[in-house]
Amino acid sequence: MAIADVKNWNIELEKKITDKWKVSELFKFDIKTKKKIYSIDTPPPYVNAPIHIGQAITYCYMDFFARYRRMKGFEVIFPLGLDRNGLPIEMAAEKAFGVSPFRDGRDKFIEACKKLLEQTSSETQDTFAKLGISFTSYKEGNHVGAVYKTDSPDYRKITQATFIELFRKGLIYEDNRINNWDPKLQTTIADSEIEYKDIPSTFNFVKWKVKETGEEIIIATTRPELICTCGMVIFNPTDKRYKHLEGKTAISPIFNKEIPIKSNKTADVEKGTGIVMMCSAGDLSDIQFFREQNLEPKIAINIDGTMNEHAGILEGLKVKDARNKIIELLKEKKLLSRQEQITHRTPISERSGAEIEFIQMPEFYLKQIEFKDDIRKIADKINFFPKEARKILDDWLDSIKIDWPISRRRFYATPIPLWISGELIAVGKSGEYYEPWKESPKKDFEVFKNGKKTGVVGDFKDLKWEGETRVLDTWMDSSISELIMLKYKTDDEFFKKSYPATLRPQGKEIIRTWLYYTLLRGYLETKKPCFKDVWINQHITDKQGYKMSKSKGNVVDPQKLLKLYGAEAIRLWASIEGDLSKQDLKCSEEKISAEVKTLNKIINVAKFVNLFEKPSRIKLTNLDKLFVDYIEDLTKRTDESYGNYDFYHPALELRRFLWEIFASHYIEIVKSRAYNQENKFSKEESNSARYTLHYLFERFLVLMYPIIPQITSVIADDKGINLLKEKFPAIVKTKYEFNLIEKIIEFNSNVWKDKKEKGISLRNEIEGIKIPKELKAFENDLISAHNLK
RNA sequence: GGUCCUAUAGUCUAUCGGUAGAACACCUCGUUUACACCGAGGAAGGCAAGGUUCGACUCCUUGUAGGACCACCA
Numbered sequence: 131m132a133i134a135d136v137k138n139w140n141i142e143l144e145k146k147i148t149d150k151w152k153v154s155e156l157f158k159f160d161i162k163t164k165k166k167i168y169s170i171d172t173p174p175p176y177v178n179a180p181i182h183i184g185q186a187i188t189y190c191y192m193d194f195f196a197r198y199r200r201m202k203g204f205e206v207i208f209p210l211g212l213d214r215n216g217l218p219i220e221m222a223a224e225k226a227f228g229v230s231p232f233r234d235g236r237d238k239f240i241e242a243c244k245k246l247l248e249q250t251s252s253e254t255q256d257t258f259a260k261l262g263i264s265f266t267s268y269k270e271g272n273h274v275g276a277v278y279k280t281d282s283p284d285y286r287k288i289t290q291a292t293f294i295e296l297f298r299k300g301l302i303y304e305d306n307r308i309n310n311w312d313p314k315l316q317t318t319i320a321d322s323e324i325e326y327k328d329i330p331s332t333f334n335f336v337k338w339k340v341k342e343t344g345e346e347i348i349i350a351t352t353r354p355e356l357i358c359t360c361g362m363v364i365f366n367p368t369d370k371r372y373k374h375l376e377g378k379t380a381i382s383p384i385f386n387k388e389i390p391i392k393s394n395k396t397a398d399v400e401k402g403t404g405i406v407m408m409c410s411a412g413d414l415s416d417i418q419f420f421r422e423q424n425l426e427p428k429i430a431i432n433i434d435g436t437m438n439e440h441a442g443i444l445e446g447l448k449v450k451d452a453r454n455k456i457i458e459l460l461k462e463k464k465l466l467s468r469q470e471q472i473t474h475r476t477p478i479s480e481r482s483g484a485e486i487e488f489i490q491m492p493e494f495y496l497k498q499i500e501f502k503d504d505i506r507k508i509a510d511k512i513n514f515f516p517k518e519a520r521k522i523l524d525d526w527l528d529s530i531k532i533d534w535p536i537s538r539r540r541f542y543a544t545p546i547p548l549w550i551s552g553e554l555i556a557v558g559k560s561g562e563y564y565e566p567w568k569e570s571p572k573k574d575f576e577v578f579k580n581g582k583k584t585g586v587v588g589d590f591k592d593l594k595w596e597g598e599t600r601v602l603d604t605w606m607d608s609s610i611s612e613l614i615m616l617k618y619k620t621d622d623e624f625f626k627k628s629y630p631a632t633l634r635p636q637g638k639e640i641i642r643t644w645l646y647y648t649l650l651r652g653y654l655e656t657k658k659p660c661f662k663d664v665w666i667n668q669h670i671t672d673k674q675g676y677k678m679s680k681s682k683g684n685v686v687d688p689q690k691l692l693k694l695y696g697a698e699a700i701r702l703w704a705s706i707e708g709d710l711s712k713q714d715l716k717c718s719e720e721k722i723s724a725e726v727k728t729l730n731k732i733i734n735v736a737k738f739v740n741l742f743e744k745p746s747r748i749k750l751t752n753l754d755k756l757f758v759d760y761i762e763d764l765t766k767r768t769d770e771s772y773g774n775y776d777f778y779h780p781a782l783e784l785r786r787f788l789w790e791i792f793a794s795h796y797i798e799i800v801k802s803r804a805y806n807q808e809n810k811f812s813k814e815e816s817n818s819a820r821y822t823l824h825y826l827f828e829r830f831l832v833l834m835y836p837i838i839p840q841i842t843s844v845i846a847d848d849k850g851i852n853l854l855k856e857k858f859p860a861i862v863k864t865k866y867e868f869n870l871i872e873k874i875i876e877f878n879s880n881v882w883k884d885k886k887e888k889g890i891s892l893r894n895e896i897e898g899i900k901i902p903k904e905l906k907a908f909e910n911d912l913i914s915a916h917n918l919k
Numbered sequence: 920g921g922u923c924c925u926a927u928a929g930u931c932u933a934u935c936g937g938u939a940g941a942a943c944a945c946c947u948c949g950u951u952u953a954c955a956c957c958g959a960g961g962a963a964g965g966c967a968a969g970g971u972u973c974g975a976c977u978c979c980u981u982g983u984a985g986g987a988c989c990a991c992c993a
Contacts, residue, residue, distance in 0.1 A: 138956075333993095351993060364993090398992080406993045416993080474992075521923070525989050638987080668987090706942085708932075713924090714986085716931075724943060727956050738953035782933075786941070797953080805952070882959060892951050892959085 133736050133845050139729040141696040144260070147840045148697065152259040152268050156854060157200070159207055159266050159275040161624065168204035169631045170196060171612040171661070172265075173644070174211025174280060178218045178246075180253040182685040183717055184670030184678045186261060187704045191667065191777070192635050193263045194705065197836035198772045200264075201858040207275045207628075209615050210258065210265040214281040215543045216604035217315060217481045219243050223542075231541050232316075236567065236599075243542040247281075257688050261697045262840055274624065278614060280607050281542070283563040288619055289607040290547045291560035296496065296654060297548075298557065300581050302536070306492045308410075308427065309535060310477070313435035313449075314484035317539040318493050320603060323480045323643075331474040333402065335467045336460060338363070341379040341388060347372075348467050350402030352474055354460065355452040356409040358385050358441050361425040365405045367393040372405055382407075383465045384456065385442060416488075429490045449487065494546065494600070495533040498650055502527055505649050508659035515775045516711045519638060519666035526642040534647075536603045543601035551593045553579055560619070566597030609647035612660050630658055635665040665775050667710045670717050678717075686717055698838045699725040705781035705837045728785060729841055735793055735827060736845045742804055744824040744849075745817040752907040754822035757796050759864040760871055761787070761829045766861045768833050777837060784834055792826055795875050799908075799915040810914055824849075832856060873905060874912075881916045895919050 136143065170192055175181050181189075196208040223242040224230060231239040259268065266275025278285060296302045309318040335350050336357070349363065363380045365372035372393075380389045389407075396419065397406050410420050410427035420427045430440040437444045437452045443459075444452040460466040477486040506527055514520040537546060547558035549571040555578045556571040558564045573588035587595070610618070612631040617624045630652070636644055645664065652660030672684040691700055702725040707715045750758060764787060768780040804823060806816040828849065831842040835853045843853040881899060882892065890896055895917040901909055912918065 349993085353993080396993090402993065408993075472992095518923075522988060525922075529989065641988090706932095718931075718943085720943060721931075723956095730956055731954070734954035734957090736953085741953075779933090782941080790941085793954085794958085798951095801952080807952085879959090886948080886959060892949090 133733060133740070133848050136733060139696070139698065139726065139733055139841055141693065143844070144262075144696045144698065144840055147844065148260050148262050151262065151264070155267055155269065157196075157206070157208070157264045157266050157275075159273070160205060161274055163205040165203060165205040167207065167628045167632070168196075168199040169207040169612075169615060169628060169633070170209075171615055171631045171634045171648075172209055172211060173636050174213040174278070174608070174611065175254055176213045176218060177250050177254065178222050181257060181688065182678055183688045183691060183700075184685075186257055186688040187670050187700075187715070187717075188635070188637070188667050188710070189258060189263050190261060190701050190704045191665075191710055193261070193701075193839075194772075194777045194836045195633065195635070195665075195775065196264055197839055198858070201832075201836070201856060202773075203857065206266070207615060208264065208266050209275045210255070210263075210268065210277045211611060211614075212254075212277065212279045213604075213608065214247055214279050215607055217540065219247065220540060220542050221482075222246055236541055239541050253689065257692070260692050261688070261700065264839070272620075274617065275615075280604075281544075285607065285614060286544045287561065287563035288614060289544045289602065289610060290558065290562075290564060291619055292610060292613075292651065292655065293544075293602065293606070294547060294557055294560045297578075298576070298583075301497045301654065302494055303497070303581060304492055304494050306490060307495075307532075308429070308488050308490050309493055310479075311433065311487045311489040311491070312479040312482055312484050313433075313487055314482040315479065315540065316433065318491060318535055318537065319479060319481070319486075320535055320605070324477045324486060325480045327476055327478045329474055329476045329485075331472060331476070332457075333470040333472045334457060334460070335403065335469065336383055337465045337467055338383055339381040340375060340391070341381050343374075343378065347375070347380065347405055348403045349405050349407050350470075351407060352472075353409065353453070354456045355437065355441070355444060355449060356430060357382050357407065357456070358387075358444070359409045359428040359430045360387070360389055360407040361410055361420060361428070362408045362423060363389055363391045363405060364394040364397045364408060365391070366397040366399050367395060369393075369397070369399050369404050383463070384459055427490070429488075431487050431489055433489055433491065435487065493535045494537040496536045496606075496650075498530060498534045499532070501650060501653060502530060504653060505646075508653055509649060511659045512661055513663045515663060515665045519641065519664070519711075522638060522641045522666075523645060526646055534603075534650075536606050537600040538603055539599075540601055543604055544607050546598045546600050546602060548598040549575070549587075549595040550598060551590070551595045554584070554590065554593070555579070556587050556595055567599045569597060571595050605643055605647045606651075608644055609651040610655075612648060612652065613655060618655070629656065630660050630662060632661070633663045633665060634661045635667065638666050638668060641666065663775075665711060668712070668714045670710075671714045672717060691719070691722060694719075695722050695726055696729075698729055698841050699723070702728060702781070702785075702838050705777045706785060709776060709778035711775060728788070729838070731788060731793065732841055732845070735788070735797070736848075738797065739823045739827045740848065742820040742823060745821050748814060748817045748821055750822065751815055751818045751911075753799065753911050754818045756870055756908075757791075757826060758822060760791070761826050762862040762864045765829065765833060765859050769858060769861060772836065780833070781837055784830065788830060790875070791871065792830065795871075795878055796826065797823070798878065799874070799911050802914045803911060811910070815910075829859065832859060870904065873902065874908065877902065877905060877912065878916075881918075885916075893917060 172192060175185060196206050200206050220243060223246045226246055227242045229239055229242045258265065267273065267277060270277045310324060312319050331352050333350050333352055334354050335348050336354060338347050338349055340347060360382055365375065375391045376393055378391050380391050382389055397404065408419055409416055410429065428440050430437055431449060432438050435448055437447050439445055441452065444455060447455060457466065479486055509523060545565050547564040547566060549556040549566055556575045557578060558575060571587045573586065575587045576583055577585050577587055577590065616628045616631060634645065648660060670678060672678055678685045699722050703722045707721060764783060771780045800819040803811045803816055804819040828851065831846050832853065835842045846853045885892055885896055897919045899918050901912055905912065
């Protein structure tokens with residue numbers, strides 16, 4: 131394709147290039163490479179919906195990184211993963227096919243999930259290909275950098291293998307604890323899956339009695355249905371109103387239970403009436419309180435969200451109905467002094483939107499509390515871009531209070547490879563994929579009792595084994611993405627050579643999940659930090675600055691922008707709009723369309739430069755040397771910034787170079803010398819101009835290549851340069867004086883202004899202009915460029 | 920409540936303590952051997968109050984506004 135035949139940069143051109151790139155696997159990883167390896171632990175996008183422009187832009191940034199590192203001589207691993215496990219797929223399958231796992235059975239439900247996954251369009255991959263993302267491969271397989279799926283047996287068996295090892299080491303245990311329970315999805319969830327929402331609720335002021343004095347006390351609560359689980363009534367020790375109640379006994383309304391009254395500084399004098407009922411299922415801090423006070427927790431809510439026998443007359447009712455009923459009862463008995471509407475910050479399940487309940491259930495836990503300091507230490511060895519992002523991780527580490535509950539009572543996820551018989555637990559062997567609910571344990575599987583090995587399955591004849599039906603939290607598989615990428619447990623030699631991974635790029639909102647869990651899991655497997663660098667991106671927002679989200683309905687479809695403006699305009703815009711690791715980027719179509727102009731400018735400049743043959747190296751004139759020095763210096767600064775994941779400042783400067791320095795001034799000045807039709811200049815001088823035109827422009831193409839690889843490589847192709855294989859230019863020391871170029875620009879502007887004011891056409895001659903002293907060295911060029919007399 | 924970030928032209932965004940610079944939009948003029956998706960020119964800007972300094976958009980304090988993260992709200 132010759133650029134001379136092209137009028138404008140357009141999406142038909144792009145299609146030809148990206149189609150070719152996608153099928154030809156140009157960036158295949160060479161397993162025998164002697165080069166240093168640069169590996170990018172790409173976030174695997176969730177496949178239930180096509181990616182939106184915000185996500186798409188983050189992959190453009192990763193592509194900048196990958197292409198730059200290839201130029202710097204690294205063998206790059208930049209895999210495309212597809213995240214297919216977990217609740218979003220299950221919920222979509224329920225909706226699409228009207229199936230229910232509880233009604234239709236596990237096998238049928240899993241089939242429905244698989245069917246949905248097949249139907250899920252390949253639109254995301256198509257978007258990546260059209261954007262020119264240089265993934266190591268667009269094909270599935272076992273080669274390094276191949277497309278991987280988190281629900282494939284190959285992936286799941288590694289997830290299970292890590293589970294098995296951790297279990298055997300005693301780092302995973304089962305415990306019957308109070309957990310965050312999602313009543314809608316019927317599963318336990320982790321703290322990190324909870325979000326808080328302000329929900330209007332009613333503060334009920336309920337009358338209690340004091341046994342010893344018979345006086346009435348009023349306690350405010352949003353959860354009157356939990357009065358039955360109250361274990362203690364507390365007030366603040368500084369609160370004079372209640373001082374006399376210390377050690378006395380409260381009688382709960384309706385239930386008439388005797389409950390001790392004590393002072394405790396967790397009670398807030400300002401809130402409600404200052405006197406509080408402590409229930410064993412309000413939230414996690416209540417649970418902690420019960421532990422500290424050595425109180426026996428009473429759980430009044432069943433796993434299906436109904437009240438149990440502890441709730442007495444409320445038994446069998448759903449939580450909300452129970453609340454209404456008890457309020458009515460209190461009203462009837464005149465035990466409700468008043469009600470107040472408040473907004474209450476309520477824990478909500480991030481996945482289903484249901485209000486979290488706290489319910490006691492046996493679940494598997496992965497130990498994490500005892501590794502917090504180790505994680506802090508390895509995190510200290512990792513470079514964060516930007517530096518500030520480290521704090522988000524630190525804050526999260528500080529707030530981890532319990533081990534990680536890793537079992538889920540769901541279906542489309544990695545099964546837990548265990549079989550149970552009474553107190554005995556049989557464990558699968560690592561290296562196989564297991565679905566225990568439909569398989570039997572093999573004879574040589576190890577058997578554990580209370581965390582200790584007691585033999586193998588074959589030793590216990592005639593025992594009936596039940597396959598574990600629970601599955602793993604999907605973060606258990608996402609958190610080994612870098613291990614999978616580097617062939618952990620499948621190619622030991624390669625893993626040893628390539629671990630730790632070089633870069634984890636990801637969003638700030640999943641630092642406490644994906645990043646933290648990966649650090650933990652990597653540490654448990656290898657005792658090392660699993661990354662050298664972590665690059666944290668902010669958000670792409672809509673025009674108004676709001677974060678894009680499906681629920682808000684403000685998502686922009688990348689396919690639409692690709693059709694209108696093409697990939698190169700989007701990528702150029704993404705680099706020039708701001709530094710995504712430092713600030714949110716507002717997605718504005720106007721700005722993207724403006725970058726199309728720059729692409730056309732590049733084409734036109736290419737056409738002009740190509741009017742002249744590039745002479746072999748010759749002696750440069752003063753002016754040409756000055757501009758060559760300038761771009762050598764710009765090369766150095768660009769290299770430094772790219773190396774620190776900053777593509778923004780170089781992109782700005784390179785664009786300025788193109789428009790303001792190269793096109794508007796350098797070309798205008800040397801045009802006549804390059805043509806040299808009237809032989810005003812020597813052959814040598816003319817060749818110097820021609821050489822420099824090519825040199826500057828080629829360098830521009832090389833430096834811009836990671837950002838806009840299509841247009842730059844097409845133009846470079848015409849010049850016999852393959853940018854996909856091109857090395858980043860060596861850094862040359864210069865004595866470049868920035869000042870002089872600014873002076874020249876100023877001089878040119880003044881002459882143009884002068885001619886305009888005097889009504890002289892730009893090409894006609896003008897009298898009486900003096901060339902400033904410091905520009906004497908460039909006199910000939912300036913006289914000729916402006917036709918000075 | 921805690922921690923942190925940001926505040927510059929109509930919009931968006933730069934700038935080592937020394938004349939505030941682009942882009943988009945707007946206005947005027949122009950067609951010049953690559954480009955009218957162009958060229959030249961123009962109008963238009965530092966949140967507020969203090970402080971440090973010869974000098975502050977830049978550093979400090981406070982306030983105001985917006986945003987982020989964390990914790991908690993019986």
